[in-house]
Structure formats: C-alpha cells, structure tokens
Amino acid sequence: MFQDKYLELIMTTFKELADYIFPDVKETIEDLEKKFPKRNLPREAEVTRFAPSPTGFLHLGSLFMSLVASKVAYDTKGVFYIRLEDTDTKREIEGSGEELITQLEHFGIVPNEGYLGSKEIGNYGPYVQSKRAYFYRVCIKYLMEKGRAYPCFCSHEQIEEIRHVQEAMKVIPGYYGEYALCRNITPEDALARIKAGEKYVIRFRSEGNFDNKVIFHDLIRGDISIAENALDVVIMKSDGLPTYHFAHAVDDHFMRTTTVLRGEEWIASAPIHLELFNALGFELPRYAHAPVIMKLDNGNRRKLSKRKDPEASVQHFIEEGFPKESLKAYLMSIANSNFEEWTMENHCFDIDKFKFSFDKMSLDGVLFDQDKLNYFSKEIIASWSAEEFYEKLLAWSKEYDEVLYNHIKDDKEYVTKILNIERGGEKARKDFTYFKEVYPIIGFFFEDRFLEIVKDGYPFNEAMPKDVIKAVLEDFAKNNDYSLPNDLWFNTVKELGARHNFAESNKVYKQNKDAYLGHVGDVAEMIRIALVGAKNSPNLHSVIQILGKEEVDRRIKLAIDYLG
C-alpha cells in the first residue's frame, strides 16, 4: 500500500521533470505513429536503408553495405532510403554528406527516398538526424514519464573513476546497477540541479540483467545468444542530440525500416537496441550484420583503413577509372559467393539481374582482392562495344585525365577504331582493366605521343645488323599492300622476309638456324617497332589499317632515318 503511494508520487514528479525538460513536446508517440504509418507495400517488400555519417569520403565498406541494402529493396520491390547520421558534431566534415551522395550516384545507387544531398524526398523525413531532434524528444519524454529515463550529472572523471573501481574489483565495467550514481537521484533533486544550470545527459534505465541471455535472430548468422543489456546507456547527449542507439530505435521505427543492414561491429550492442525497442513499444526490425572488408597487413587481418589504404576510398577507384560495373560485380561476388558462377552461366555481369540472398553471405571478414577486381574489370570492359567504351572513356577522362581527353574528344571515329581492335567474340582481347591505363597502351596511335616515345630511340634488337633492318623497312615501304585482309597481308610479310633471308616461320627457322638471319617474327618485330616504338602492340595488321598509308609511310621513313 505504502509502496503504491510512493510509486504514484514518484511518477508525478517524473512527469514534472519531463515537462520541465521538454516544454516544447506536445505530441505523443501515438501521434507520431499516425504521422508515419506503415508503408502500404506487399508483404515481402523490404524497406532498407543506408545510414552514413558525414565524416569523410565514401568507404569501400560503405559502398558494399549500400549496394546490398539497395539490392535487397530492389529485389523485393521495396524501398531503399538514405538517412544522414550527423549527431556527432565534432567529427562532422563539411560537405561530406553531399559528396557521399554524389559518389553513390556514380555507382548508380539512387535511393527511392531520403537524404539526397541538396534535397530530400519521401514522407518519412526529415532524413537528417540533426533535424529530427523533436521526434527524439517526444520519445525520451515518454520514457522519462514512465521512469525509464533519467538525467545523469556524472562528469567524465567520475565515470572514469567508476571504471577503475570496477576493473580493480573485476566486475563488468559500465554504468549500471549500483554503479549508476545518478539512477536514484530523486526527480525533485534532479529538477533542482537542472534549474541550477548543471550539465547533464539523459540515460536509459535498464531493467535487464547481465546473467540473463537474450537470443536475437540475424539474417546472415542465424540465432545469436548474448547477455541481456543492463547498461544505463546515454540516450541523449549534453548537446541535446541523441546517441546512435536511441536514434536507431526511433528512426528505424518511424521510417518503417523492415531490415536493418549494418556492419558486424553492431552485434555486441544489439541487446541495447532490443531493450530500447521494447521499452518504446516498437516492433523489432529484422537485422543483418554483414562482414567487413579487410586487408592483410604483416600477416594479420585488419579492417581497411581510410588513412593507410588508398583502396579504402571509393574515390580511389573512380579516379583510377575502374568501371562502376566492375566494382559492383566484385562487391557482389563478396556478398554472394554464387554470383561468380552465375555470371559465367549467364554471360552477364549486371547485378540487377542476379538474385541476392542473405544466406549465401559470408560470416567472415573478407580480404580485399585486387586481382579479382581486375579480373571482373577486364571481362566487363571486353564485353562492351567500342562505342560504349568510347563514351565511358570520354566521360571519365573529361574529369580525371586531361591528356587523354584532349586526344580523344574530337575524333570519335578514329578512337573507336582503335578501341575496336580484336573486340568481340569468344577470344576477345582483354588488355584494359581500368581507364587510366588506356592512354599508355594506345598512346602511340597519336602523332605527338608517338614522337615522344620515339624521341630517345627505338628498341630494335641489338643483335640484328642495322642495314638489314633498314633494308627490310625500305622493302616494306615499297611493297606494303593495304587492301589485303589479315591472312593475305601477313603472307606478303613472309615473302618480304624471304627476300631478306628470313624463314617463313619459327618452326622452319629452328630446323636450320644457320641458313637464315631469323624468321617472320623478327620481321614483324622490326615493322612493329618502327610503327609503334615498342616491342608489343595489338595486332599489326589492325594497327596499319588504322594508322593509314600516309602515317605508316611517314613512320617507316622516320625509323629509316633514325637507323642512318
């Protein structure tokens, strides 16, 4: 009897406290429930999200997360949205929110709703946490009235001290139970201290016990059994903004997220979220804790670090000119190991056509594999038509490679021909893995670049007498027939070789080395070096066809002059 009376008394003072702290809050959780009703979607439709903090460039891991999240929504005809988690004002980097969106867009990841940099779309906003302060206040006020939240006046030093005591006593560290100093401050006292201007945070009053276990289901890992939460976590910081834990509960509930996809580093705090959802009377979303992308460093696996690893930044791949399709295909191969087999069966790298599933996802952090990315990239670039390649190359170079851009922008026809060499078919040429290496490979096709290459001499075979090379080139200049197709043309090269005592094939040469100066391969090499300034190039016939008679003649003459 006395107990009930006391409880009633406490409750009313809790309410006074809450009213004092949140004078602006007029609405209740029920009002918000009505304002943000469940979306009218088919049952299997998933609502997913990507919730980055504006603290720097887009991380490869973040791209991975957003790719999977958007894929899940896309596959189920659901909704994918973006929410900006900007509650950490200290770490915030000006403009990085917009940058994140731009980079996501570059990869074709466009949300159905949410924060879009310059604007927002959707009925569940605002989608920027700093603009949602009111909603958090509504929810905290609710908890406080129920006695499930209380102001805490402890300083960092005090908390530090508590931890030291706990460490010495070998008990679980943290702000809970008897160690939660402010937990039992009466509402009257708290009110007085707040009125006196003392700084405070608001903590959640946990009813859990570390000795109990909670089981929660993870879409990737299955059931995870873990100690119940007993920590009185901070839910509102002294600056009035919510902590991640609280914002997660409020936002994902009112934005009606059905599946929360996040990094595995959140598994440990899941019990906090469980209790928070419960206390607020919210239905729990499904969770999927994805593995992180790692790197091998001195034999140890560690997370890709923004500071140490250039490949941690998505911008790095954009600047190098990896096609967006390559990166997406690579990331999908990490997400679902059967994706690679699927690409081979279907001769397709379009991740939109692939069916993603959580249970094919790895549980372990995967090592970033540049070789694998390169492989996808080569295959994908080889699968494009020359026109497609040209357009993409042009767009990229305009932004990141001025020299290349100036060479290709005004001569689509010429460049397309170059890019078309040995393109298509089962045995397509696969020598480009990213845009940045295109110019070094095809540069010789351009007059100015060719002169630059050749300026310091030609890499002719030292063992071959100069007058022989000269004679071969002179003969070639006189007798080269542009009208012939590859096979017939190459026969004329063989004949040319024969006139200068070169065997028609390596086989013939090997049988009687003394009878010849060399074989056709050597002849082709001389012509190649004269025309491109290097020992290797794409198919010679193609090169000659593209350069044209005039240019070939000029280059041959230049080489002859060089030989003296």
Next chain:
RNA sequence: GGCCUGUUGGAGAAGCGGCUUAACUCAUAUGCCUUUCACGCAUACAUUCAUGGGUUCGAAUCCCGUACAGGUCACCA
C-alpha cells in the same frame, strides 16, 4: 580480461553424417597456340578441411576442450 562471432588451398568459397580420390572462380606455375602482347586451350597446385579428444560401421560435416583471428566493452557512429 569478460562477452560475441568465426577458422576448408595464396584469395573468394562449395560441401553441412556415406554419391568428395574436397566442386567452382581468381591468382600462381608449366606447356600448347601464336607475327609481339593480350586472348584462348591443356596440365599442375589441400592425402586433407586450425588442433586434441569423443560420438558413429562411417565425420570437413555432430559434441567437448585448446589454439588462433576478428568484433565489442564511449556524451563515436
């Protein structure tokens, strides 16, 4: 240190009690093809599934211990 998660070749992995002499892909090596390079083709690459024990007629697959790796223990997300 407590708790959580994981451990199949250099990488990503399939397999989840007998069809596995452990699939497939990338990488690597060698050879073939070839006018160079690239492509393509062929072959090789884990007697063994971190390790020790157990259950079983039978284990990579189930159970227990150990080791190792990653995560987490903030008014950071």
